[in-house]
Structure formats: structure tokens, C-alpha cells
Amino acid sequence: MHTECPIPVSADETVRLGHGSGGELSQRLLREYIYPHFDNAWTVQAHDSATLPRIGGRTVFTTDSFVVSPLFFPGGNIGELAVYGTVNDLAMSGARPLYLSCSLILEEGLPMKTLAAVMASMGRAAAATGVQLVTGDTKVVEKGKGDGLFINTAGIGSLEHVLSIAPDRIQPGDSILLSGDIGRHGMAVMARREGLEFDGPLLSDCAPLHEPVLALLEAGINVHCLRDLTRGGLATALVELAEGSRRQFSLRENDIAITEPVLGACEMLGLDPLYVANEGRFVAFVPPHQAQQALAILQKCPVSADSRAIGTVSASEAAEVILRNSIGCERLLDRLPGEQLPRIC
Amino acid sequence: MKFLHEYRQREAVEKIAAEIHRVVTRPWTIMEVCGGQTHAIVKFGLQQLLPPQIELVHGPGCPVCVTSLEIIDQAIAIASRPDVIFCSFGDMLRVPGSNGDLLTVKAAGGDIRTVYSPLQALKVAEDNPHKEVVFFAIGFETTAPAHAMAVVLATKKRLRNFSLLVSHFLVPPAIEAICSAPGSRVQGFLAAGHVCAIMGYEQYRPLAREYRVPIVVTGFEPLDILEGVLLCVRQLEQGICLVLNQYARAVDRNGNLNAQEILELVFDIDDQAWRGVGSIAASGLRLRAEFARFDAGRRFGMAHSSGPDRSGCISGRIMQGLQKPCDCPHFGGRCRPEQPLGAPMVSSEGACAAYYRYRNRSTADAH
Numbered sequence: 001m002h003t004e005c006p007i008p009v010s011a012d013e014t015v016r017l018g019h020g021s022g023g024e025l026s027q028r029l030l031r032e033y034i035y036p037h038f039d040n041a042w043t044v045q046a047h048d049s050a051t052l053p054r055i056g057g058r059t060v061f062t063t064d065s066f067v068v069s070p071l072f073f074p075g076g077n078i079g080e081l082a083v084y085g086t087v088n089d090l091a092m093s094g095a096r097p098l099y100l101s102c103s104l105i106l107e108e109g110l111p112m113k114t115l116a117a118v119m120a121s122m123g124r125a126a127a128a129t130g131v132q133l134v135t136g137d138t139k140v141v142e143k144g145k146g147d148g149l150f151i152n153t154a155g156i157g158s159l160e161h162v163l164s165i166a167p168d169r170i171q172p173g174d175s176i177l178l179s180g181d182i183g184r185h186g187m188a189v190m191a192r193r194e195g196l197e198f199d200g201p202l203l204s205d206c207a208p209l210h211e212p213v214l215a216l217l218e219a220g221i222n223v224h225c226l227r228d229l230t231r232g233g234l235a236t237a238l239v240e241l242a243e244g245s246r247r248q249f250s251l252r253e254n255d256i257a258i259t260e261p262v263l264g265a266c267e268m269l270g271l272d273p274l275y276v277a278n279e280g281r282f283v284a285f286v287p288p289h290q291a292q293q294a295l296a297i298l299q300k301c302p303v304s305a306d307s308r309a310i311g312t313v314s315a316s317e318a319a320e321v322i323l324r325n326s327i328g329c330e331r332l333l334d335r336l337p338g339e340q341l342p343r344i345c
Numbered sequence: 346m347k348f349l350h351e352y353r354q355r356e357a358v359e360k361i362a363a364e365i366h367r368v369v370t371r372p373w374t375i376m377e378v379c380g381g382q383t384h385a386i387v388k389f390g391l392q393q394l395l396p397p398q399i400e401l402v403h404g405p406g407c408p409v410c411v412t413s414l415e416i417i418d419q420a421i422a423i424a425s426r427p428d429v430i431f432c433s434f435g436d437m438l439r440v441p442g443s444n445g446d447l448l449t450v451k452a453a454g455g456d457i458r459t460v461y462s463p464l465q466a467l468k469v470a471e472d473n474p475h476k477e478v479v480f481f482a483i484g485f486e487t488t489a490p491a492h493a494m495a496v497v498l499a500t501k502k503r504l505r506n507f508s509l510l511v512s513h514f515l516v517p518p519a520i521e522a523i524c525s526a527p528g529s530r531v532q533g534f535l536a537a538g539h540v541c542a543i544m545g546y547e548q549y550r551p552l553a554r555e556y557r558v559p560i561v562v563t564g565f566e567p568l569d570i571l572e573g574v575l576l577c578v579r580q581l582e583q584g585i586c587l588v589l590n591q592y593a594r595a596v597d598r599n600g601n602l603n604a605q606e607i608l609e610l611v612f613d614i615d616d617q618a619w620r621g622v623g624s625i626a627a628s629g630l631r632l633r634a635e636f637a638r639f640d641a642g643r644r645f646g647m648a649h650s651s652g653p654d655r656s657g658c659i660s661g662r663i664m665q666g667l668q669k670p671c672d673c674p675h676f677g678g679r680c681r682p683e684q685p686l687g688a689p690m691v692s693s694e695g696a697c698a699a700y701y702r703y704r705n706r707s708t709a710d711a712h
Contacts, residue, residue, distance in 0.1 A: 194461060267349065269461070270693055272388075327358040327567050329390030331703050 015110040024255040029138060033115055034104075037123025038133040050134035052099060055158045060095040062086060063154035074188045075203030078151055079118035081279060082210045083125035086155040091210035092226045092282065094165045094217050095157030097129060102152065102153050107146035116154055118149060129208045132157070161217045167244030169224040174313040175291035176249060177284045178204065179212060179304035181257035182234050186276035187265045198268075200261040206281030212301040216284065221294045225285040228278075235274040235321070235333040237283060243319045251311035251333075253325045259290070274323075275336050280334030285313065352566030353389075361571040362394040364576055372398040373581050374530045375574060376523070376666045378516060380694025381565050387699040389567045399574065402530065402666035405519050405619060406537050408484045409436045409692035410664065412512045413618040414654050417442040419647040420510055420590030423479055424450045424457050426645070430473055432466035433481040435459040436692040441685060443652065463495035463509075469501070471508035479641045487539045489513050489630055490604035491612035496632070496639050508641040511632060512642040514617055516540050517548045518628035523665050524556035531579040531666045532633030535563040535570065538592035543608075545600030549588045557586045564592040611636055618689060621661025623653070658687025663696055670700040677701060 018025040037186045066082045077091045102122065106115065126133050147295065188204040191197070209228060216223055225245070227237045234256070242249050258266075258273045280303060286294045291309055298307035322334040351357070367581040377383055383403045386392065392401060405411055419444045424431035431447070438447040438457065451457040456476075460466050463480050470478035473646075482492040492509060499507045516537060523531055536549060541562045549560045559580035563573030573591045580587060590596055608630070617629025632640050657675055662668040670676050670689070682698055689695035693702075 194465075196461075263349070325389055326353050327355045327389060327394070329393045331388065331390050334702060 004123045008300055011072065013139055015106045015108055015112065015115065017108055017140050017142065019106065020138060024034050026082075026138065033112065034136070034138070037119045037127070037312040042198045050099070052134065052156070055098065055156070055266070058159040059081055060090050060093045060157045060159060061154070062089040063152065064089060065150065067147065067150050068189060070189070070192055071114065073192045073204055074201070075184070076206035076279070077118060077121050078149060079120075079122035080125045080206055082153045083122055083129060083131070084150040084206055086153040087129050087131060088209045088279075089227045090155050090157035091208070091213045092165070092228050093157070093159065094161055094163060094213060094226065095159050095210075096132070097155055097157045097208075097210050097213060099134045099156045100126065100131050100153050101155075102133050102151065104136070104138045105146055105150040105152075106138065106140045107148050108143040110148050114139060115149065125208075129210065136198045141148070156201070163217070163223060165223055165226055167225055167241050170241065170245035170247050170285050170313055171224060171287070172247065172313050172315040173288050174224055175286045175288050175294075175332065176238075176251070176311040176313065177286060177291065177295060177298060177307055178234070178256065178310045179209070179282050179284070179298055180306040181259050181262070182228055182278055182279070182281055183262040183266065183273035183276035185257055185279040186233070187262050187271075189277075190269070191265060196265065196268075198265045200259070202261040202265060205278055205280035207303045209280065209282050209303060212298050212304040212307075213282075215297050215301055215303065216286075216294055219293065219297050221290050222287055223284060223294075223295070226282055228282040230279065231272070231277050232336060233275040233277055234281075236335055238321045239333055239335050241283075241285075242321050245313075246319050247315050248316040248318045249311055249321045250314055250320065251323045253323055255308050255310045257306055257308060273328040283310075288312070349566060352564070352568040354568070357539065358394065358567050358571060361568065365399070365571065365575050366396045368575070368582055368583060368686055369396050369398050369578055372400070373532050373578060374400045374402055374537065374666065375533045375577050376402045376404045376531040377535040377563070377570070377573075378404035378406045378520065379539070379565075380410065380692065380696070381539070382535060382537065382563065382570060383407070383696050384694050384699050385565050385567065385570060387703040390703070391567060391570055394571065399578065401574075402669070403663060404534075404695035405622065405664035406485065406516065406525070406540075406664065407664075407689065407692050407696070408488070408512070408514060408692040409434075409440060410612070410660060410688040410695045411619045411622070412437070412440070412688070413620045414443060414513045415618065416510065417446075418444075419642055420481055421445065421447060421450055422647065423510060423645050424455045425453075425639055426477070429477045429479055430458060430469055431479050431481065432458050432460045432469055434461070434483065437481055437483060439685065439691045440688045441656065463492050464498070465501075467495050467498060467504070467507060470504050471502070474506060476506060477644075478507050480507070480509050481512075483512045485514050485516055485537070485540050485609070486543045487537075489612065490543060490601075490607055493607045496636050497607065497613045499639065505545050506611075508639050508644050509632070510641040511630065513612065513630035514619065515614070515628050515630065517552060518625050519619070520549070520552055520560075521556075522553065522625045522628070523620070524558060528596065528667065529665070531558070533559045533581055534561070535573040535577065536560050536588075538562055538564040538569070538596055541590075541592065541596045543601050543604045546588055546590060546596065547598060553586045553588050559586050560588045562588070562590045562592050562596050564595065573584050601673055601684060618662075619664075621658065622664060623661070637645045654687075656686045658689075660687045660689045660697075663689060670697040673697070
């Protein structure tokens, strides 16, 4: 039943501390801005926790927080990112994503229409990905104690395969596949934040990755390891995997796709695209005899249509990543000492 | 950025490298002056393409590296003031002062903003009329015209809350200091293409003559740098000491006269302290008397009081071509990019950071 409210909702309404009090304002916030986007059996329960049906097989559980600034960037927003980021963490175990939680930390003064747009986007992203938002929480902090809106999501997925997908399964000879061009998310956020304009569109690659991963597994590809490329970019992800597997990776720079706008923006700002964040790209380590088949499967999924083989795992046990560049020289890739760009996800 | 690809093509690069191998008959030490060139050399692994007789040493052309400890300490003091918004290029935030760095000030609540151009800082000043907005104006002849432009615009807009902490350096006096230093090993120079795009290269002719060193104005792409080395080595092998221009697509002999004009309008030439090297006569820029009100050091009554640099950093010897980053006992140990002892480990144009970040087999084995 709709409780009568003496204050009409206006288009320019903003979040107030009372919206986090647990009282009537909180209820209205949930009812008008949050529940409508998660219309499923669990939000109808409006209970402190969601009771889920038994999940068959092994269960995967992960969590991630999202603090990107600005909240809206070319190609996406914090809401989509919060759904896809956690979905992708589940997908990198080879899991089918099932349920998400959503915790919001709102800053006093956040325009309600911003919240509404973010929540609508989360709802669309969840629906498109086939995950259900089943539980959540909302807190409001004083003006100046947050940056508009922070989101935490946790996710549960189920494993429908028997493989162990982990760095220690990376084998000499494995082919390293990359699911598309790199560096778009970091540069799109950067361009928006700094008001920079470049030739050509610079859109975030923000997207869910479970579909190509499940397609690989369903086709019987013996996937050894998967990793999504987020903060720190391709280079950081591969350095971590080289260390985790005690293996040496050899990469061919010419096979790593980078679009002209990303290259241009990186040149201008002195950034290395290998270290720029992505939100819709991953690397897959697969046995060499299945590499072509795996590549063909990835290329059939729109989100990984530009997949390429970018290198191989060597027999050496030196835990390092060697890049052979366009002019035929080699260099070792290492971790970045700090963030190239702060608060991009 | 399509135009970059042609300067990174393997066949073209290999052709020039083969020509260098063909002409070289004995050891030569060549200094690339600019940190951007150092970065490209190490990033692309260009030393791997050169014959072993050619040693590239890395010059002082990284503004983050040469900004004096005293100026860093002044920046930290100014940025710590509650009435100040301090705008800086990102790299400067991690340069260690006598006591901490600007990032420490930021973490303690200082309002420090990373900008990419002085005009962004100017906008911050317009948007925050009740705050003092200070721009950390560091750089060589390349960035100085934009900083001069910010001063001119601030004058036009009658901005009273905008000032610059100026740490500006000039390249030719530094080359002269390196040539005339006792024990100098440098036999030829790759001059910084961007600096020459502003200033032209007439200033280098007397240096080449007096110190008997070939100077080649050189760009920043792999092909540029190898061509620069080739033009330098050919002269060295023939005993010629001319100023040549490899970077003709961006540089002409007289440079950018408009930029020079605004530089002269706003700045005076002055002696300048280079971190790790010391004071070099007439090697810096300071605001002219009529723009002195934009001088942040003066506005905030900064004293000249930093003590000696006790970090153990050998940056001065590296930037004069006397030692390499791997020669430093602290390289990769006590001094790492996340915990730098000295500025060359901070900036992407710093030789130490470039060596650390773009290790290849040879530099990795060295530490």
C-alpha cells in the first residue's frame, strides 16, 4: 500500500541524511528508486536477507566496490560497472553468474535523478546478464564525506564444469588469447574527467564477459586460466599470472589491438596503454592444440569479437613477461609502482 | 596518431640500425639530452639495436628530476596552507623533498590537484575566487611559453588569486656545463627536438664549435632516435662537429617566434639551481619584475633555506653522463618508483624510473 507523503517528490530532489535513517524517507527511497529496477521474488520479500534455493555443484562467491569518478562516462556508468565488474569476477572462475547484492553509499546532496539513472542502468545490466539482485543496503553519508555515490556488489555463481581454472594450471606451450582491443575504459574515464577531446570516439569497453567464457567451457575447451583486465591493465594482469604460475610469458606487441583514439590519448598524456584499465576484456590461457578453436568461439561472441592470440607460455620457470615490440626489441613488463589513473572503477 | 606508426616500423628501424653498424669503427659516448628520448630509448629497447661501441648516456632534460630540493620544499610548504589550492603536473607529487612529498600533504588534507596544463589551473583560480591558486610551473623551454601565456591571461582577467611557483630551465647552458665539466665523457649530443621546436637551434652552433661536439636535433620516436645517432656517429667518425636537424618535420632553425616573444615578455633569464648538479649561470627563467605579483615564492614569503640533499641519490652524476642508473648502489633496492630516494626514480622521463620500468635482459641483470 502506498503511504501518504506530505512532501511531493520533485524532479530536483536530492538525497538527504534522512534517506539513510531507516525511517519513512528510507522506505520511499527503496520503493521509488531501488525496488522498481529489481523486480523479482527476492526484493518483494523486502527482508534483511535473501533466502536462495540450493545451488547445484560448486559455488563461487566474490565482492567488489565501485568508486569511479565521474559516475557517468562515455560508454557506461557506475551502475553498469558494479554489475559487470562482479559478474566478470565470477566469470573468471568459469562460473555462471546467478545472484548479486547491491550496497549503496550515497552522499547527501546527490540528485535523485542521478540515483534513478544509475539504478535503472543497474537493472538493465542485471537483466541483460541474467543475474538477479537479491539483497542490498543503503547508507547516506554527510555532504563532503563521499563522492556522490559508491556501490558495493557481491556475487554468487555456480560452476557447471569440473576444471580448476587457476594460475597454477598455466602450462608451457599454452596460447595466450586476448578478447579484444585494450585501454578503452581507462582513457574514456580520463577523457571525461579531464574534459579532453580526441579524434574519434573513445568509449569504455565496460561489458559482461560470462558469455564467451561459458561458450569456451561448453565447447569443451580445457581452459587453464582466465583473468579479466581491470586496474593496471593487460600488463599488470599478466605479471600477476606469471608470478602466480612461475612461468614466463612471451608476448607479441603487434598482436595486441589498441584503437587509434586510445593510442592518441595515451601518447598525449604519457600513459602506456598496456597499463590502462579495461572493464570488458580478459585473457584466456588454453592448450595450443585448442587455441584456434577457442579463438573461433570467442570471435563469435560480440563482446569478444576481436579476440586474438597475443603470445605463448615458455618452458622457462622465470616468472616474467617479455614483450617483443613492433621494432623487434624485447622488454620486461613489470608492475606499475602506483596507479596510472586513480578511481577509474 | 597515425603518423607515429611510420616511425615505429621494424624494416625502417633495422635499416638505420644496420647503417650505424656499418659506419662505426670505435667507441663513442653520446648523450640524449631529453628525458622523453631516454624514455623512448629504454621503452623500445633501442640499445639492443646499436653496436656495442655506442654508449648512450642520459642527460638532464627531465624537469621533474632537476627541480631543486629547495623548490620542492617551497611547494610542500605552500601546498600545506589551508587557503591554497595547489595545481601540479602529476609527477611532481611524488618527488621527495627534505621532509615528505606533495602526496603526503594531499593525504593530510591539502587541496592538491593534478592538471595537464596551466590553463586548467587558471580555470581553478577563476572558479575559486576565495582561494589562492598556485600552479607549479616546472619545465624547459617547451612548457615555458604556455606558462607565460597563463600569466598574460591572468593579467587580462585581473585574477588576483593566481600565482606560479616557477622552476624553469634552459637547455643550452646545461649542455655547456656538461661539456666543460672536468671528466666529461660526452662526445656528441642528441638535442631535444621539442625544445628546438620552440627555440630553434642557432644557439647550439657556438657550443658545437667551442667544445668540438656534434649536436643533432632529434625527435622522440625509435626511427628519429636512431637517425639522430647515425647523424651523430657519422660526424664523430669523420671528425666533424656540426649542428644537424634530424627532426625537420617539427623544427626549423629559428623555432617558434610567437612562443619566444611571449617568453621574453614574461620571463627574465636568471641563474638556476639544478638538483644534484648545482647552480648553472643563466640557465633558468624567473618572472619579470612587472609580473612579480604572480610569483608564489614571493607571495607566500618563502625563505631560501633547504639544507643539502642527504638522500644518497646520485642523480647529478647520472644527468651529467658520468654514471648510469644501475651504477647507483640504491637502484632497485632502497630506491624504487614507489619509494624514490631521488627525482629520477619518479618521473616517467627520469632515467632511473625508465630503467626500472622498462627493464630488458641487460638492465635487469645489472641489478
